[in-house]
Amino acid sequence: MEEKSGQNPILKMGRDGMNFFLKWIFAALVVLFALLQLTNPAFTNPPIKNDFPVTNAPPRVAALLRAACYDCHSNETRWPWYSHIAPFSWQISKDVNDGRENLNFSDWPNDNPIRAAKKMEDMSEEIGYGEMPLKKYTLIHAGARLTKNERQALEDWLDAQAARLKSIAATKN
Ligand code: HEC
Numbered sequence: 713m714e715e716k717s718g719q720n721p722i723l724k725m726g727r728d729g730m731n732f733f734l735k736w737i738f739a740a741l742v743v744l745f746a747l748l749q750l751t752n753p754a755f756t757n758p759p760i761k762n763d764f765p766v767t768n769a770p771p772r773v774a775a776l777l778r779a780a781c782y783d784c785h786s787n788e789t790r791w792p793w794y795s796h797i798a799p800f801s802w803q804i805s806k807d808v809n810d811g812r813e814n815l816n817f818s819d820w821p822n823d824n825p826i827r828a829a830k831k832m833e834d835m836s837e838e839i840g841y842g843e844m845p846l847k848k849y850t851l852i853h854a855g856a857r858l859t860k861n862e863r864q865a866l867e868d869w870l871d872a873q874a875a876r877l878k879s880i881a882a883t884k885n
Pocket residue numbers: 777780781782783784785806807808810811814815831834835836838839844845846849
């Protein structure tokens with residue numbers, strides 16, 4: 713027994729030394745965590761430029777898009793409390809920035825029916841393949857989990873809108 717504690721520095725420290733050691737580790741972790749909070753990125757909801765005409769959609773479709781997509785694909789992001797806490801804040805702000813870059817309901821090409829149609833086809837595809845909304849999001853946001861039936865309703869409406877916009881563009885040219 714004597715010999716063992718001689719070999720192991722933690723056992724050698726004894727109970728008091730150990731408590732002291734753990735307190736310092738804990739204090740260091742608290743300080744580190746506090747310092748990490750200085751690295752929180754900015755959480756912005758820039759002004760809405762060109763709003764997606766979501767009011768043209770049936771209320772069910774509009775509600776589903778808002779619940780499942782708007783947090784990452786609009787300037788109307790609801791930032792939950794944990795989005796302000798590093799290290800989660802880094803990933804969440806990255807997802808929102810990447811999401812907005814790919815598709816932004818607050819910067820919608822209302823003046824360009826071909827582009828709008830393409831975006832709606834992309835959305836329909838992502839929803840159909842089950843790629844969107846992202847899994848890590850639906851894990852936390854139960855309200856964003858889409859049933860098969862809801863996916864179908866979204867796809868049907870998006871496909872019909874895309875076709876309508878394309879035909880509008882065709883008659884204009
Ligand atoms: C948690 C955030 C998040 C949510 C919620 C979310 N997306 Fe995305 N979306 C992203 C990110 C990040 C990207 C870009 C990177 C990628 O493709 O994974 C993206 C990309 C896309 C793209 C472009 C894909 C491509 O490869 O061109 C479409 C279309 C899209 N999302 C549609 C949707 C739709 C529709 C919903 C709701 C049903 C939705 N997203 C919900 C984060 C999200």
